[in-house]
Amino acid sequence: MEIWAVTNGRMGIPELVDVLLLVEPAIDAFILRETTKTDKEIVEAIRRLKEAGCDEEKIIVHNRPDIAVMTGIRRVQIPGYGLPLGQLKLQYPSLLFGRSVHSLAEAEMAYTHGADWLLYGHLFQTASKQGNVPRGTDELFRMVQAIPIPIYAIGGIRPEHLPLLEKSDLAGIALMSAIFSESTAEEAVAPYRDQLFRGKVESTWRK
Incomplete structure (x- = not known):
């Protein structure tokens, strides 16, 4: 299961770049969701x-x-x-596109229109979605079974949620507040990686 970060x-740009370079070895991709930045700042x-030296295959541009x-x-x-x-x-035939979705119906439509992956949320209660009811995992799991492209989940995901999410064929999780609201982003990712590693070890041991 992959771990993505969403900025x-x-x-500011210098701090953002420093944090992303620090956390890059521990994540599989990051979405540059910098809606308040100018075009020039994002390009910079x-x-x-x-x-x-950042692996450019890990960079995903938001909406541009x-x-x-x-x-x-x-x-x-x-x-x-x-x-x-x-x-x-x-x-833009040379690009790959993901679509953010909030229901199975939206996911099916996005798949029909050529999405290369989907980002579904929000799963659990999160500070960035105060007042919005979390969607939980039931619809997510139906989506994963119904749609044959990678699906990622976002929203309030904590390390203790990973054993449940790993029971499906979910491609990965995306983290925003869990990483960028912490004092050290690198340390914030560690419990997720530890949980995923623990799950693999336990799975191998049971075999």
Whole structure:
């Protein structure tokens, strides 16, 4: 199961780049969700990451395929309110697109329109979604069984949730508050990695 990070737009570019470089070895990808940044700032962040040796295959641009093409990034995460996937796939055939979804019906539509992966949430109570009822895992598990592309979950996921999530064919989890609200992002990822490793060891032992 992969671990993705989703940035929260609260850091300046130098700090953001430093944190992402620090946490990169422990994560499989990160979505640059910097909605308050200018285009120039986002391009600058990607430039700094690449020049520092960051694996560019781990970088996913949020909602800006034009910036992805300009900076040589292959993956783009489109929010639920974003442009139609079919149109984007035609206009940017070299890119891979994920769609954020909030229901099985939305997921099925996104798959039909060519999504390469899906991001579903929010699963559990989280500070970034105060007042919104969590969706839980029932629909997520139905989605994973029904749709044959990678599906990732986001929203209030803690290390103790991983044994439940690993029972499905979920491709991975995405973390925002759990990483970027902590004093040290690198330390925040460690309990998730430890839990996943523990699950693999226990699975091998039972065989």
